[in-house]
Amino acid sequence: MRPQHINEVVGQQHLVGPGKIIRRMVDARLLSSMILYGPPGTGKTSIASAIAGSTKYAFRTLNAATDSKHDLEIVAEEAKMSGTVILMLDEIHRLTKPKQDFLLPHLENGHIILIGATTENPYIAINPAIRSRTQIFEVKPLSESDIAHAVQRALTDKQNGLGKMQIKLTDEALKHLCSATSGDLRSALNGLELAAKSTVPNKKGTILIDLQVIEECIQRKSLVQDKDGDAHYDVISAFQKSIRGSDVDAALHYMGRLIESGDLISINRRLLTIAYEDIGLANPRAAAQTVQAVTAAEKIGLPEARIPLAVAVIDLCLSPKSNSAITAIDNVLTDIRKGGYGEVPLHLKDAHYAGAAKLGRGADYKYPHNYPHDWTQQQYLPNRLVGKQYYHPKTNGRYEQALKDQYNRLKKAQQKKQTAKNDNSKN
Template identity: 45%
Template structure:
């Protein structure tokens, strides 16, 4: 029992793999590819503990190729070269299958060293990564591989694996194991779709439970609660889940769903991340609420300042107030769109000059026919407005800002339509 339970109970067939039915159900493309025996270069992308390594090992076992395994966190250039040197040798005359776990940790040069050999078929690559492959894997490797995305395991599927794990522990210990009602379901739910953590929790629960007078063990729900690792609440602040949570928070607020907004905010805060949601809420106030409720940014800033001063766990209270306020506020992205379009013109090289009346000059050269700056001070005119050109000549008729269809902006539009006639 020296190896972790997750390794001792690892599936031996495709049908034993938990979850990933979108890839492995009969008739699905990946299963069909595996059953054909003709394995192309594959990249498995998804969170930890969802079966990427297990499936790669199952595939390797079905081929006649020489199998090599490397982990990107520890593999060196010499390790990769040693495998390449085995190409076309007697021991690998049927080809090499390289299983490369955590490929995102290899640098570009290391990945490039494999390129020639996976292209000509001397090496078949099966790589796994927890990070978005389109950001972390060399494009030439991607173009020669097929990417399959693995999903977190659903709680009911995880509970099935948990039940099997308790049965395995019972066999190994040769001692009856009884579960309080709801233990398997709780562990499957609490470990957030990570089967490996679910199985580790099973092992901990069994080892932490005393043998009773009858020679058995009763695993209680309280023990499961104490030992379950809440991986759904933990995440790498530099990884995909960090940005997925921030994206989900903003899209929920933009979609005016306060319940989803506080859920994703809660997940960020439960992971101990205070700064990221503070920054994102400030962005949302201007990007998605904007001119429909301009005071939102002021209120959100006050909530953020309070949260930073309070620290966690109390910071959750003003931040929840900010999230609910933004989710239930009217929405407008008119100013956001205006600045984006203006900056697009600037990047395109437009508007490099200034109208003469806007310049900070009071001297005209001899070549200028019309003398004087000719700036008209709006406060000297009725309603503090006088029509004159402000945009550069090549953009003078451009309209960037379009009034949003909300009460606040429509009131402003009506006012200026009347003044400007």
């Protein structure tokens, strides 16, 4: 069912629709090398096949991970003789440097039109030398209507599809096939083929494919992602952002997808990060509860781990939020990297070694516990940073409200003493 012409490509109309970039290239016969990236089964190889079929150029397919440099040399020799070859290179993110170095000159002279395919983010996973010589296009998951169209075409196509078989696909089964494969047309067609060829025809010779048959044939179907794929990290990102946005149902949904993929490690790490980054001082109890939930999840493992993890997710979603701690330390690091630091005040320097007193180390240091309320005014920041404020308290929770009140009291007392000290020095 692989398309032989650009008009036969299912979905991806933002690339192959009328007036869109790949369609323009094909119509003008001005092809350039490109990288197509997106989830499995969404049409990367199909687009390459359709481009070759529409332009009548020779078409070859290789895999960057399994095919050798010698295989590339064969394609290059063919390109020299025929003029132009379209090379579909799957898993291009796994292209080794020797293969890359061989390929680059052929891309430069235009003998080979490279169409690379990858499920990885090319801006992260692909070498800049290849990336700079290609256009990058994102291939998106197909819609349910796109998959339904392709399935119906497969059922009627007598040459390449299942049209010679007498198949009846129920509406319920079709709907489930289109929705449960999550935009992966290859999975949908593979499931349909398995269902058709493994179902015994009835007395009339009809192969009835109902919901139960489809469920058995596509197995783990809907929301499971490749743990190493780009889409998996998108789910992790959506998981944290849903908790940050206090959407319990969305957060549980994305965690469910991570559980189905078996990625307990990412869930635990992300929850611990969220507890301190997004909830933080607004509700320290939630952070402690999260640590307990993650510890329990690690000890009992999946599938039972889903229970304490769900408790943690709901708690974090509905907790007051504050990012004041991460903002404070990031403000400090930004300042330091810009040169915002100075010499440690003399009275704060290490004074435990022999001879430190002669150097004035630790002189005039005031031990706070010797004063009422275990506090006394003295300078702690370097001279050039006196008065600098990195921490800006929030008031979304009672705990941080109390911290803010205490912070402001101490700041005020410190400034009052500093003002009096400045006045005395003027007098």
